Amino acid sequence: MAGRLASGFGLLTGAAALAAGGIAAGLELERRVVTKRILRHADEEPEDFFGLRAAGPKIITPDGVVLHTEVDDVAETGASDLTLVFVHGYALNMDCWHFQRKHFRGRMRQVFYDLRSHGRSTRSKRQLCRIPQLADDLAQILDEVVGDRPVILVGHSMGGMTIMRLVQTQPDRFGTQIRGVALFSTSAGEMAEHSPIRGLPGRTFARVAEPMLAALNRIPELIEHGRRAGSDLGYVVTRRFAFASDVPPGYVEFVSEMLAETPLEVIADFYPAFADLDEYRALEMLGRIPTAVIGGEDDLFTPVTHTDRILELLPDTDAQRLPNCGHLPMIEHSTICNEILDRLVQRIGHYD
Numbered sequence: 001m002a003g004r005l006a007s008g009f010g011l012l013t014g015a016a017a018l019a020a021g022g023i024a025a026g027l028e029l030e031r032r033v034v035t036k037r038i039l040r041h042a043d044e045e046p047e048d049f050f051g052l053r054a055a056g057p058k059i060i061t062p063d064g065v066v067l068h069t070e071v072d073d074v075a076e077t078g079a080s081d082l083t084l085v086f087v088h089g090y091a092l093n094m095d096c097w098h099f100q101r102k103h104f105r106g107r108m109r110q111v112f113y114d115l116r117s118h119g120r121s122t123r124s125k126r127q128l129c130r131i132p133q134l135a136d137d138l139a140q141i142l143d144e145v146v147g148d149r150p151v152i153l154v155g156h157s158m159g160g161m162t163i164m165r166l167v168q169t170q171p172d173r174f175g176t177q178i179r180g181v182a183l184f185s186t187s188a189g190e191m192a193e194h195s196p197i198r199g200l201p202g203r204t205f206a207r208v209a210e211p212m213l214a215a216l217n218r219i220p221e222l223i224e225h226g227r228r229a230g231s232d233l234g235y236v237v238t239r240r241f242a243f244a245s246d247v248p249p250g251y252v253e254f255v256s257e258m259l260a261e262t263p264l265e266v267i268a269d270f271y272p273a274f275a276d277l278d279e280y281r282a283l284e285m286l287g288r289i290p291t292a293v294i295g296g297e298d299d300l301f302t303p304v305t306h307t308d309r310i311l312e313l314l315p316d317t318d319a320q321r322l323p324n325c326g327h328l329p330m331i332e333h334s335t336i337c338n339e340i341l342d343r344l345v346q347r348i349g350h351y352d
Contacts, residue, residue, distance in 0.1 A: 049254040052101050059144055061116070061137055063128060068120035069145055070094065072101065072110040081149045082179070082348065083109040084341075087138060089157030089185075090270055091262040093119030096156065098254075099334030100341065108345070111145050115158075117266045129269040131277065134158070135165035142177065152180040152344060156330060157302055158270070160186025164279035164286075171285055179348045180290040182341060185299055185327050187306035188283060188313075191274040243332050244298035245324040251331055283313040290347040292318040292340050296325030296332070318343055 056069035084104060086097045094112040104110055116124040116137060124133075142151065155163040160183040167174055174181075235249070238256045291314055295307025304321060311319050320340055322333055330337045 046250050047098070047248075047254075049098055049250070050095055050257075052095075052098060052105070056111070056113070057145060059113070059140055061140060063125065064122075065116045065124050065128075065137075066122045067113050067116065067137060067141065068094075069111065069113040069141065071145065072105055072112075074106065074109050081109070082152065082345065083111055083146050083149045084152050084154060084345075085111045085138075085141065085146060087113075087153065087155040087159030087162050088115060088118070089155075089159050091118070091267055092156075092258050093261065095119075095258060096255075096328070097154075097330060100154070100330055100338060103334075103338040104341075109149070111141065113141055113145075115162075117269065118262060123266070124269070126269045129266075130273045131158070131161050131165045131279075132169070134162040135169055138162055138166055139170055139173075142173070146177075148177075150179045150348075151177055152182065152341075152348065153178055154182040154184070154341065155186065156184040157186050157327065158273075160184060161188075161277060161279060164188060164282035167282035167285045168279065174285050175289050178289070180292075180344050181286055182292040182294070182344055183310065184294045184329055184337070185296060185302050185307075186310075187277065187302045188280045188310055189278040190306070190309075191277050191302075241300055242326050242328050244296065244326040245332060247332055255328065255331065280313065283310060287314050287316065290318075290344055292320075292344045294320045294322065294329050294337060294340060296327060296329050297321060297323050298325060299327045301327045318347075 052072075054070045054072050056071045059067040059069055061067065084100075086094065086100065088094055088096050093114045097112060101110060101112065114121040115134060116122075117129060138153075153163050153166075155161070163181055163183065164186075235252055235256065238259070239247070239252045242255050243252070293307060293310055293314060295302070295304045297304045299307075307319075307321065311317065318340060320336065322329055322336065325333055
């Protein structure tokens, strides 16, 4: 029973599929592949995921949500005051930026925070789990954590949508305080037309997902137990939906752990936020400042066609359409993503 419920949940929404686990087709074959992959990588030095921590102020929003922040400062005298602010995506947390944080640590000031209801931030009312509210939260982070320093915003998936919404609600920040933007695996709209399940039309997927999530929310203990139990199956599901290349097993386990920490209720609360997404007007403003756009050619959640649409409207951006890349380029192809961010900083002129 639990397996069937988890399977249905996984097939109904992308992030939930990653979190719950449940694909039956070819399971035994994939389990053998998983075992071989783990053995092949057994002698590799494990990456210290979740090992980068720093202090940061607790930010209390007007509705009482406490946003968890962390700030990596630069100790060197005369270092640039340019600050990188990272905005993570749906069902993840700030730790997804591990490789970027490691790359820039000690060289540039960095600000990370967990979105409301995610990670170590506190829970939000369901009606405020929407992109406009996330943009308001980001503005508060800029005011209370960053201050007057110049900023580059880096957003992944829902984080990129949050940045595009901020462009529309507070355009005066862009070109003044905000000097550059990087958008990873995101979309400016028409998400209701897309389904992460091949062969299932987007509109059908959207109609089915919400009621199924609501039904699963009535048995949260059963679902959460299944999600946290851990298995070869969970590994297979996470790898299949998150990555397109042969990443080390530790990467898959890292993502699985982040997703498992996101309650099912939170996944359900934010899911409706994508239905009416329309941030295309933001792209005109972003075309006036240095911008980088990255999309994975094998992304099941925000398909590369959505990246292409953004690039049509941002023709002068530093664009990368990454082959053999799923929804998490900053983890799967971190070196390329870090190089793109380096170029963006160099274009702004604050980095050696």
